[in-house]
Amino acid sequence: MKNGMNPELGLAILRVVLGVIFIAHGWPKLGSMAGTAEFLSGLGVPASVVAAWALTALELGGGILLLVGFLVTPVALLLTAHMLAGIVLVHAANGFYVLGPGAGGIEFNLLLAAAAMMLVFGGPGLAALDSRNHP
Numbered sequence: 001m002k003n004g005m006n007p008e009l010g011l012a013i014l015r016v017v018l019g020v021i022f023i024a025h026g027w028p029k030l031g032s033m034a035g036t037a038e039f040l041s042g043l044g045v046p047a048s049v050v051a052a053w054a055l056t057a058l059e060l061g062g063g064i065l066l067l068v069g070f071l072v073t074p075v076a077l078l079l080t081a082h083m084l085a086g087i088v089l090v091h092a093a094n095g096f097y098v099l100g101p102g103a104g105g106i107e108f109n110l111l112l113a114a115a116a117m118m119l120v121f122g123g124p125g126l127a128a129l130d131s132r133n134h135p
Helices: 007-030 033-042 048-068 072-094 107-122 129-133
Strands: none
Touching (some): 007 033, 007 048, 007 072, 007 107, 033 048
16 A cells, blocks of 8 residues: 555455446346347347347356456456447447436446456456466
8 A cells, every 4th residue: 555545455346346237237137038139139139149148147247257356357358348339239329428318328338348447457456366366
């Protein structure tokens, strides 16, 4: 800790909160795989049933992996790609803001992608299984 700053703790907090957010978004998809597949099919995503399962596994499994801090870099890269795809395929047409004018815009996805990339460049932080590989 330097001058009251603790970047390792900050990264750990970011990692855990990001994990919780992705778990919260992946969990409900388990009960509505047909609806998720139908939504993806409407976007023109090929093999929408397979894609729905893959995205659910990424959000739920990736969120759990972030919580424990295991495979943080590859998971964060995949989640970033997922968020960027969401921006391009869904949210860009709605503008910037999540709420208010242009509801459903890119704002939230952009923030999640940036947070995930912070973990890629900053590392997993404290109390992560991956930390055993870092000094």
